[in-house]
Amino acid sequence: MTLTQDVQATILRLRREVSALHAELTRYELVVWTAGNVSARVPGADMMVIKPSGVSYDDLTPENMVVTDLDGAVLEGDLAPSSDTAAQAYVYRHLPEVGGVVHTHSTYATAWAARAEPIPCVLTMMADEFGGEIPVGPFALIGDDSIGRGIVDTLRDSNSPAVLMQNHGVFAIGKDARSAVKAAVMCEEVARTTHIARQLGEPVPIPPDQIASLFDRYQNAYGQ
Amino acid sequence: MTLTQDVQATILRLRREVSALHAELTRYELVVWTAGNVSARVPGADMMVIKPSGVSYDDLTPENMVVTDLDGAVLEGDLAPSSDTAAQAYVYRHLPEVGGVVHTHSTYATAWAARAEPIPCVLTMMADEFGGEIPVGPFALIGDDSIGRGIVDTLRDSNSPAVLMQNHGVFAIGKDARSAVKAAVMCEEVARTTHIARQLGEPVPIPPDQIASLFDRYQNAYGQ
Amino acid sequence: MTLTQDVQATILRLRREVSALHAELTRYELVVWTAGNVSARVPGADMMVIKPSGVSYDDLTPENMVVTDLDGAVLEGDLAPSSDTAAQAYVYRHLPEVGGVVHTHSTYATAWAARAEPIPCVLTMMADEFGGEIPVGPFALIGDDSIGRGIVDTLRDSNSPAVLMQNHGVFAIGKDARSAVKAAVMCEEVARTTHIARQLGEPVPIPPDQIASLFDRYQNAYGQ
Amino acid sequence: MTLTQDVQATILRLRREVSALHAELTRYELVVWTAGNVSARVPGADMMVIKPSGVSYDDLTPENMVVTDLDGAVLEGDLAPSSDTAAQAYVYRHLPEVGGVVHTHSTYATAWAARAEPIPCVLTMMADEFGGEIPVGPFALIGDDSIGRGIVDTLRDSNSPAVLMQNHGVFAIGKDARSAVKAAVMCEEVARTTHIARQLGEPVPIPPDQIASLFDRYQNAYGQ
Numbered sequence: 001m002t003l004t005q006d007v008q009a010t011i012l013r014l015r016r017e018v019s020a021l022h023a024e025l026t027r028y029e030l031v032v033w034t035a036g037n038v039s040a041r042v043p044g045a046d047m048m049v050i051k052p053s054g055v056s057y058d059d060l061t062p063e064n065m066v067v068t069d070l071d072g073a074v075l076e077g078d079l080a081p082s083s084d085t086a087a088q089a090y091v092y093r094h095l096p097e098v099g100g101v102v103h104t105h106s107t108y109a110t111a112w113a114a115r116a117e118p119i120p121c122v123l124t125m126m127a128d129e130f131g132g133e134i135p136v137g138p139f140a141l142i143g144d145d146s147i148g149r150g151i152v153d154t155l156r157d158s159n160s161p162a163v164l165m166q167n168h169g170v171f172a173i174g175k176d177a178r179s180a181v182k183a184a185v186m187c188e189e190v191a192r193t194t195h196i197a198r199q200l201g202e203p204v205p206i207p208p209d210q211i212a213s214l215f216d217r218y219q220n221a222y223g224q
Numbered sequence: 225m226t227l228t229q230d231v232q233a234t235i236l237r238l239r240r241e242v243s244a245l246h247a248e249l250t251r252y253e254l255v256v257w258t259a260g261n262v263s264a265r266v267p268g269a270d271m272m273v274i275k276p277s278g279v280s281y282d283d284l285t286p287e288n289m290v291v292t293d294l295d296g297a298v299l300e301g302d303l304a305p306s307s308d309t310a311a312q313a314y315v316y317r318h319l320p321e322v323g324g325v326v327h328t329h330s331t332y333a334t335a336w337a338a339r340a341e342p343i344p345c346v347l348t349m350m351a352d353e354f355g356g357e358i359p360v361g362p363f364a365l366i367g368d369d370s371i372g373r374g375i376v377d378t379l380r381d382s383n384s385p386a387v388l389m390q391n392h393g394v395f396a397i398g399k400d401a402r403s404a405v406k407a408a409v410m411c412e413e414v415a416r417t418t419h420i421a422r423q424l425g426e427p428v429p430i431p432p433d434q435i436a437s438l439f440d441r442y443q444n445a446y447g448q
Numbered sequence: 449m450t451l452t453q454d455v456q457a458t459i460l461r462l463r464r465e466v467s468a469l470h471a472e473l474t475r476y477e478l479v480v481w482t483a484g485n486v487s488a489r490v491p492g493a494d495m496m497v498i499k500p501s502g503v504s505y506d507d508l509t510p511e512n513m514v515v516t517d518l519d520g521a522v523l524e525g526d527l528a529p530s531s532d533t534a535a536q537a538y539v540y541r542h543l544p545e546v547g548g549v550v551h552t553h554s555t556y557a558t559a560w561a562a563r564a565e566p567i568p569c570v571l572t573m574m575a576d577e578f579g580g581e582i583p584v585g586p587f588a589l590i591g592d593d594s595i596g597r598g599i600v601d602t603l604r605d606s607n608s609p610a611v612l613m614q615n616h617g618v619f620a621i622g623k624d625a626r627s628a629v630k631a632a633v634m635c636e637e638v639a640r641t642t643h644i645a646r647q648l649g650e651p652v653p654i655p656p657d658q659i660a661s662l663f664d665r666y667q668n669a670y671g672q
Numbered sequence: 673m674t675l676t677q678d679v680q681a682t683i684l685r686l687r688r689e690v691s692a693l694h695a696e697l698t699r700y701e702l703v704v705w706t707a708g709n710v711s712a713r714v715p716g717a718d719m720m721v722i723k724p725s726g727v728s729y730d731d732l733t734p735e736n737m738v739v740t741d742l743d744g745a746v747l748e749g750d751l752a753p754s755s756d757t758a759a760q761a762y763v764y765r766h767l768p769e770v771g772g773v774v775h776t777h778s779t780y781a782t783a784w785a786a787r788a789e790p791i792p793c794v795l796t797m798m799a800d801e802f803g804g805e806i807p808v809g810p811f812a813l814i815g816d817d818s819i820g821r822g823i824v825d826t827l828r829d830s831n832s833p834a835v836l837m838q839n840h841g842v843f844a845i846g847k848d849a850r851s852a853v854k855a856a857v858m859c860e861e862v863a864r865t866t867h868i869a870r871q872l873g874e875p876v877p878i879p880p881d882q883i884a885s886l887f888d889r890y891q892n893a894y895g896q
Contacts, residue, residue, distance in 0.1 A: 035797060167875070348616045669755075
């Protein structure tokens with residue numbers, strides 16, 4: 001396959017970006033050892049850039065990121081891609097607005113996932129970011145399209161950019177890799193705060209119309 | 225508006241101070257991503273210095289802090305100010321002794337806020353700093369004066385320099401920005417310790433006169 | 449007072465040691481802001497070296513440590529000593545084998561202290577270090593000898609080098625400042641692990657003779 | 673004893689590796705002060721390389737690692753070896769496939785150990801790494817072969833590379849020291865997540881055949 005110069009330049013940029021974003025996963029302690037990864041779609045090509053499998057976060061470089069097609073076949077790279085490549089490729093094939101995917105087993109979110117319990121929306125920060133509860137996806141084994149399909153089927157009808165895959169962990173999406181990382185960070189934050197709130201009683205619910213109002217404002221007016 | 229040289233020098237100093245104080249929010253893990261901010265009143269002028277909206281803590285500099293008037297209108301700065309500017313400006317307008325305001329969603333304090341439960345005073349450290357319980361303010365949506373009014377109405381009759389806004393998070397005040405940051409740090413500390421104490425039973429109450437005695441000594445005799 | 453050269457050299461060494469040991473309190477997150485301190489007795493003189501009051505851990509230097517006599521009166525130093533100086537001086541006056549004292553409000557230990565509940569000995573590590581439970585001392589206000597007397601009366605009959613002062617926090621002692629810091633670190637460690645064990649059921653007790661055997665071996669045979 | 677050049681070179685490599693791997697124990701907060709250690713078998717010789725006793729992690733160097741025979745007698749080194757040397761030597765003598773052993777008192781795993789409760793397998797990550805529950809070994813005092821025998825007897829019939837020694841802590845094994853460190857890191861991770869999941873209800877079980885399938889794939893297909 002011959003790539004245009006534009007696509008080549010985009011891949012170089014995304015290699016740097018995807019490699020660097022893993023530092024946010026370790027900064028916020030969403031991952032241990034090698035158990036989590038970031039990928040980015042290559043805009044204008046049916047390709048994605050993803051972490052190599054089983055490589056320490058300390059050893060990630062733009063050069064050792066792996067480029068695959070959207071079926072997960074390696075196009076560039078000496079290392080095998082993340083074992084979550086098939087799931088993430090499925091997401092890119094079926095959700096065209098998604099430009100980045102992140103997978104973690106962050107502690108509190110995964111605890112909700114182990115109970116197959118969605119995280120209720122009792123924080124204004126959660127209304128802002130998730131527009132309601134964070135839903136639970138099915139139990140699914142690795143090795144075919146089950147995980148990818150579970151992610152897509154769960155998120156398609158939700159405001160939430162994150163899903164708790166049952167007994168497994170978090171998949172978060174965004175318009176680009178940085179947005180997906182932000183969703184993974186905020187998912188753990190609200191999972192933790194809501195867990196701790198629940199330990200000593202019942203949080204006060206937020207009325208659905210207020211959740212909708214917060215979500216609408218934040219998605220359209222926050223930031224620069 | 226022409227500023228006196230004194231006010232110009234004060235603004236320069238406060239740009240440095242406010243920018244630098246955000247490092248205390250990350251050091252004590254009171255914030256993730258961009259979810260928290262510090263502001264300072266400009267003494268001698270109806271102005272405040274505040275964090276820009278949605279900018280990473282790593283990227284804060286004295287230069288990109290935003291200067292607004294006390295209605296939140298931008299006077300200096302290329303970036304939009306924090307989305308909490310209106311609330312903090314309200315505080316400065318109505319509590320003239322306040323020189324700094326901090327907003328966080330720190331985990332344990334926000335968990336108490338999600339249950340709309342004040343933090344009881346069962347620690348000598350809390351008697352020292354807060355002089356009693358940390359109160360809960362109303363549920364309030366962003367966009368008008370509801371949050372600012374909720375903060376002011378709650379803190380006006382309290383010894384506490386911090387309020388837990390229901391379902392939302394912490395607003396802390398002080399005679400300057402550094403004092404407000406200290407109040408935010410200590411609020412999370414006592415929220416966490418009291419939560420953990422309560423997990424395995426009931427803490428021993430401290431009699432109100434002892435709380436008053438500790439508060440009085442600390443406010444008047446501690447430090448240099 | 450004229451000091452011998454030996455005592456002067458010892459004070460210089462202890463200024464460096466006490467200043468540096470505060471980095472262990474922050475490393476293990478036993479303290480926030482300025483809420484904890486280390487002191488050391490000056491062997492061969494009725495003097496102690498202690499942290500100045502209300503100074504940030506980042507700003508501690510050998511030079512700004514304060515030297516006091518064993519009634520807490522300042523002998524060397526431009527800054528006021530820690531507000532815990534009287535309590536620590538009392539310990540040095542009444543327990544001649546103690547060469548170092550540490551005070552913290554570390555989270556889990558202080559949670560036990562808030563419930564006035566001693567930490568039971570259900571971990572071999574705790575048998576090694578504490579030789580039984582970590583006891584609770586009385587509620588005592590700052591300002592006279594109440595805290596010092598509470599520490600001494602509680603620890604005099606205990607194997608434990610740490611006491612949980614009710615509603616307050618931890619005082620730890622040792623043959624020197626480093627040993628006292630170790631006791632403070634291990635106190636929080638066993639307070640946390642025992643708390644977490646208790647959250648989901650009852651820990652298995654360790655028979656008293658086994659605790660005695662572990663304590664004896666560790667105190668006499670561990671390390672270099 | 674005269675060592676071949678090959679064995680001498682291996683020992684030099686393992687001194688560097690064992691010394692450096694302790695940084696993973698501190699990075700993931702599995703240890704405080706000096707309470708945990710790593711060892712490696714010297715392939716091709718009845719020898720092991722282990723941390724010296726009671727030395728701070730900051731002060732570890734390849735040169736101060738201790739080389740012992742598989743009865744724990746010191747062959748090279750000026751310092752006494754870890755007080756866990758006898759237990760780890762027992763493991764190397766009785767489990768020939770083991771090339772590395774790690775001991776920690778990591779918080780959540782030790783909390784399960786204090787209740788003598790195995791960690792149930794309710795996370796896909798745990799199925800991957802441990803192939804079922806993490807078992808509990810007997811209460812055993814230091815000083816003879818009780819700890820080593822407890823480790824070996826418990827792990828011999830388990831998929832798990834980690835054992836929770838009752839009231840004590842974690843011993844983890846691997847084909848080399850790095851694998852054993854990974855097992856110790858993942859043991860704490862699943863101990864924590866499962867604890868937190870259990871705090872608010874019952875996790876959903878994973879059927880045994882799915883655990884077997886996940887374990888088989890991960891052991892044979894993950895990584896590079």
